[in-house]
Amino acid sequence: AKRTGTGSIVWYDSVMDGTRLQRLALERDLVEAVEAETFELVYQPQARLSDGTWTGAEALLRWHHPERGFVSPAEFIPVAEEMGVIHELGAWVLRTACRDAQAWPASAKVAVNVSPIQLVAGDLVAAVRAALEGSGLDPRRLELEITESAFVGEDKRLAGTFSELLAMGVTFALDDFGTGYSSLGYLHRFPISKIKIDRSFVADLPGSRPSEAVLRSVVALADGLGLRVIAEGVETLAQAEWLRDMGCEEVQGYLYSRPLDRLRAVQTLSAGSFD
Ligand code: C2E
Ligand code: CA
Ligand code: CA
Ligand code: CA
Numbered sequence: 001a002k003r004t005g006t007g008s009i010v011w012y013d014s015v016m017d018g019t020r021l022q023r024l025a026l027e028r029d030l031v032e033a034v035e036a037e038t039f040e041l042v043y044q045p046q047a048r049l050s051d052g053t054w055t056g057a058e059a060l061l062r063w064h065h066p067e068r069g070f071v072s073p074a075e076f077i078p079v080a081e082e083m084g085v086i087h088e089l090g091a092w093v094l095r096t097a098c099r100d101a102q103a104w105p106a107s108a109k110v111a112v113n114v115s116p117i118q119l120v121a122g123d124l125v126a127a128v129r130a131a132l133e134g135s136g137l138d139p140r141r142l143e144l145e146i147t148e149s150a151f152v153g154e155d156k157r158l159a160g161t162f163s164e165l166l167a168m169g170v171t172f173a174l175d176d177f178g179t180g181y182s183s184l185g186y187l188h189r190f191p192i193s194k195i196k197i198d199r200s201f202v203a204d205l206p207g208s209r210p211s212e213a214v215l216r217s218v219v220a221l222a223d224g225l226g227l228r229v230i231a232e233g234v235e236t237l238a239q240a241e242w243l244r245d246m247g248c249e250e251v252q253g254y255l256y257s258r259p260l261d262r263l264r265a266v267q268t269l270s271a272g273s274f275d
Contacts, residue, residue: 026079029065034085039063041096043265046230046252049244052273056109058252059097060259077115086115087122094131098142100262102135104269111143111173116150125164132168139169145196146172148180166191178214187225195222199233206242219247
């Protein structure tokens with residue numbers, strides 16, 4: 001038996017391999033980190049291609065684990081979702097991002113990633129309301145990034161959640177567009193105002209016919225539905241030029257800025273535009 005940090009006892013034997021032990025340790029540390037709030041948010045600016053002005057920034061979670069060092073959100077978010085701590089963690093992200101964005105220029109939006117679990121199983125409306133009230137942030141400056149998987153098994157409750165958030169003034173962006181689920185019906189059934197093209201398509205630019213075709217049709221689709229479109233993961237000038245020629249309005253990626261800590265985000269966004 002092994003005593004864990006939270007005081008519970010975990011029994012294991014030879015059938016339990018290293019991976020499973022690692023996973024248990026990660027779960028325990030994650031619960032402790034949520035309680036102690038030892039996470040950090042960094043912000044990656046988003047820009048308008050036509051004139052280079054910053055339109056806002058996406059909040060991205062960082063966890064500096066005491067022993068393991070940096071742990072990627074791609075690794076711990078799924079664990080937090082499975083364990084249910086995503087609700088507390090997500091509420092912390094919303095509070096912190098709204099508070100930090102208050103120091104930005106009034107035209108800058110903050111985009112916050114929301115897990116489908118938060119959307120369908122928790123009280124996202126209450127968490128958003130608390131974050132907005134606690135910070136005083138104009139709700140129109142908060143954009144929630146959701147993925148297509150949130151619409152799998154859609155129900156009345158989901159529609160209710162959307163309309164309550166929409167009534168507050170919050171907006172929605174569809175993240176990782178093109179990677180999921182192929183039905184596009186939800187694009188007009190739900191109040192989405194922006195499509196975020198997944199970076200896997202951008203990474204292939206220019207020169208990959210399939211990715212170019214996907215990007216071209218997403219831009220046309222967004223145009224037809226009156227939605228804004230942003231490309232993520234833009235790393236090269238050639239990618240940016242291709243996207244601009246295609247009519248993509250907004251961009252985010254290492255070419256413009258890496259994710260920045262809170263203070264550097266204020267400085268960068270206050271400068272108004274890149275270069
Ligand atoms: P995402 O929402 O698709 O976020 C974009 C990811 O691409 C981020 O990784 C960002 O650092 C990275 N990125 C930005 N520009 C570039 C670029 O030019 N090239 C490349 N190769 N990558 C770029 P990160 O920060 O590691 O986040 C990974 C994922 O973790 C996010 O993907 C999102 O799904 C999730 N995540 C992060 N923060 C949160 C959060 O607060 N809540 C939830 N639920 N999920 C989060
Ligand atoms: Ca995102
Ligand atoms: Ca994304
Ligand atoms: Ca992604």
